[in-house]
Amino acid sequence: MYTLTEENYLKAIYKLSIQTGKVSTNQIAASLATKASSVTDMLRKLADKLLINYTRYQGVSLTQTGEKVAVNIIRRHRLWEFFLVEKLNFKWDEVHDMAEEMEHISSTELIDRLDEFMGFPTRDPHGDPIPDCNGNFKIIDLKPISAIAVHSGGIISGVRDHSSAFLQYLEKHQLTIGKKIMVKEIISYDNTVVLQMDNKDLHISRDVANNLLIAL
């Protein structure tokens, strides 16, 4: 239906527009590691196919069709990540690149059966929600640890940085999805956050606290 490149553009635009609304050419170029001029070319093609709203110099947003396609790609990506971790025993930091390829397998029937095979999971291994076969999913409002008050806490429920370096760091310190944590103290000198978890103290940097999301 859509080329691999088109799908990657739609996914990138979707992800960028969640945070920022309208998306700029340069943002897309950065996100896809390509040049602004290449992006402009592609934007015209996507607009011709009614997948994005685009007027030059004004940035882009997805049309309803475009969003549906993007959400579907994300559904496929997250279901394959779940499969790789739950069925093939990969670690959560190993699956991104593989799922990046697998998300382009086109059969809807296949992905729906895969969904069923795994018992209709609602979160992928990184805590991100998996859209159902109609594209519906709950956006839970998660907060980075750096944004909550001292003496409050919650359940680790997601990450903002999906790099394997970050995920490996978290794994090493047991900072995994589902863990209950409490912010004990913030050291004002360098904003180090002192967490209490499993009755032990753990110091994490501001950077880590910014990228680790909790549900209150």
Add this chain to the structure above:
Amino acid sequence: MYTLTEENYLKAIYKLSIQTGKVSTNQIAASLATKASSVTDMLRKLADKLLINYTRYQGVSLTQTGEKVAVNIIRRHRLWEFFLVEKLNFKWDEVHDMAEEMEHISSTELIDRLDEFMGFPTRDPHGDPIPDCNGNFKIIDLKPISAIAVHSGGIISGVRDHSSAFLQYLEKHQLTIGKKIMVKEIISYDNTVVLQMDNKDLHISRDVANNLLIAL
């Protein structure tokens, strides 16, 4: 490592060379539904990459490297077919096109784990052998039903035609992998083959008998 197109060419050349040794430009063109001129272009590229032996007008054969790549693609294809049938409950006539896409997922680690997950199967749903992680597999010499003598028989073990029309026909008449059959009679008028199976008689055409393979 290799482009999708390169992989498809290597696979096609591999399959054609099993039957005929050296493969011609036109054979490849027919098998990939493309034009002879396109094939010539690609053959030069594959030869540059040392994947095939090619001198113009003389046909092609795979190099050792080329064969290794081709066998690996076939391994991936057949493992995914097995997965789709055994784990996701697809029927044997539904899986070809999906596997055709999935065979290009590149991770070796992924395919080896998938292999393990399914218990290292040795045959795909159509009876074709699945190469192991070193590319080894047994080529069992199967005979079409049309080639065996009256009153002899064997186990249905493979098909020569993988089209869904043919597979659906077989399914409908319970002519599935593993079934034991015996050739009772060949009607000389039109070469219809009368099979005995499950203590019942079944008439199949010469065409069907040609495409249904048995192990003696």
Add this chain to the structure above:
DNA sequence: TATTATTTTTAGACAAGTCTAAAAAAATTA
């Protein structure tokens, strides 16, 4: 507001893979 800097777009070119039409080589037939 005028100037400068940044962002975005256009113009022209390139690589991969495909095509049609025509030429060259090989195979077949007379």
Add this chain to the structure above:
DNA sequence: TAATTTTTTTAGACTTGTCTAAAAATAATA
């Protein structure tokens, strides 16, 4: 062996997606 047919290759062009360099539009600053 010569003529004809078939197969294969070459030549030139098109599409998709990319790039660099330069121009145009927008945003920021003086």
